[in-house]
Amino acid sequence: MHIVTTIAGSDSGGGAGIQADLKTFQELKVFGTSVITALTAQNTLGVSDVLPIEVSFVEKQLKALIEDFSISAVKTGMLFSSEIIQSIARILADVNIPLIVDPVMIAKGGESLLQQEAIVALCSYLLPLATIVTPNIPEAETLTGRKIKTFADIQDAAHTLLQMGVQCVIIKGGHLTDNDYAIDYVFFEDGQSFSMQSSRIATKNTHGTGCTFSAALTAFIGRGFSIKEAIVEAKKYIQLAITYDLSIGNGHGPTNHFAYQKYKESCEVIIHET
Numbered sequence: 001m002h003i004v005t006t007i008a009g010s011d012s013g014g015g016a017g018i019q020a021d022l023k024t025f026q027e028l029k030v031f032g033t034s035v036i037t038a039l040t041a042q043n044t045l046g047v048s049d050v051l052p053i054e055v056s057f058v059e060k061q062l063k064a065l066i067e068d069f070s071i072s073a074v075k076t077g078m079l080f081s082s083e084i085i086q087s088i089a090r091i092l093a094d095v096n097i098p099l100i101v102d103p104v105m106i107a108k109g110g111e112s113l114l115q116q117e118a119i120v121a122l123c124s125y126l127l128p129l130a131t132i133v134t135p136n137i138p139e140a141e142t143l144t145g146r147k148i149k150t151f152a153d154i155q156d157a158a159h160t161l162l163q164m165g166v167q168c169v170i171i172k173g174g175h176l177t178d179n180d181y182a183i184d185y186v187f188f189e190d191g192q193s194f195s196m197q198s199s200r201i202a203t204k205n206t207h208g209t210g211c212t213f214s215a216a217l218t219a220f221i222g223r224g225f226s227i228k229e230a231i232v233e234a235k236k237y238i239q240l241a242i243t244y245d246l247s248i249g250n251g252h253g254p255t256n257h258f259a260y261q262k263y264k265e266s267c268e269v270i271i272h273e274t
């Protein structure tokens with residue numbers, strides 16, 4: 001049994017954060033463990049409050065896992081503060097576990113899940129340890145301090161992130177809504193790159209897409225897939241989860257974490273080597 005860990009915030013609504021991660025891990029047949037960084041009072045309509053967990057307690061959770069389990073991949077999601085980022089980075093720097101960083105910054109409704117001053121800590125302490133980082137376009141803009149409008153801007157942003165010490169950058173195109181396709185761009189430190197294209201689903205039920213994608217990626221990496229295989233399979237997982245969305249809540253509903261196991265043979269993702 002492969003054991004994986006998510007370090008993230010709790011979403012009481014169950015569609016994003018720790019809850020989305022553990023559901024995805026379970027569906028993808030890995031044993032999920034968790035370190036909770038913050039609680040959110042949240043549903044499909046938005047986040048009404050955030051309660052950060054004390055840094056020392058975040059550390060205790062992570063140390064408890066590392067002491068007892070042989071963890072094959074770790075992901076981070078909502079980290080909230082610079083102090084939490086620094087403390088988990090210190091612990092992760094001493095263990096050699098593949099790390100997937102989803103640089104969560106704001107919820108779909110615009111509420112902040114990461115303090116502004118924590119961006120520097122993310123870039124200086126966590127990204128140098130990351131195997132893969134998965135920003136969406138606004139997150140890539142914030143991390144690099146530059147606007148992204150064209151493919152050349154995407155390439156520039158990816159190279160800036162690779163220079164921070166990340167091994168592989170995935171810039172997700174979910175926010176490029178004027179496109180018939182959902183295209184994600186992948187860049188490796190050795191210069192290789194490719195894009196993944198799937199059909200864009202017209203739905204408002206996209207709560208937790210980023211968390212679910214990075215959790216699937218973590219599960220496949222934890223199972224020993226190559227980085228490229230894990231990325232493509234995670235794209236299929238999120239594509240099916242969005243396609244077969246559930247009608248839950250009155251706002252931006254969650255995705256369907258069950259869909260992949262039933263429909264995985266039917267999912268088409270087109271890869272373009274660039």
Ligand SMILES: Nc1ncnc2c1ncn2[C@@H]1O[C@H](COP(=O)(O)OP(=O)(O)OP(=O)(O)O)[C@@H](O)[C@H]1O
Pocket residue numbers: 016104106107108135136137172173174175182183184198199200201202203206207208209210211213235238239242
């Ligand atoms: N409408 C859609 N149809 C198909 N795929 C989509 C759609 N929206 C997002 N995706 C895909 O979902 C994955 C997550 O991308 P997205 O840009 O939505 O992440 P995110 O903004 O970080 O999510 P979150 O709001 O949970 O933080 C990517 O693979 C992206 O291409």
Ligand SMILES: Cc1ncc(CO)c(N)n1
Pocket residue numbers: 008009010011016017018040042077078104106107108113207208209210211
């Ligand atoms: C706890 C949490 N993490 C991440 C996101 C981003 O989807 C969210 N809405 N809530």
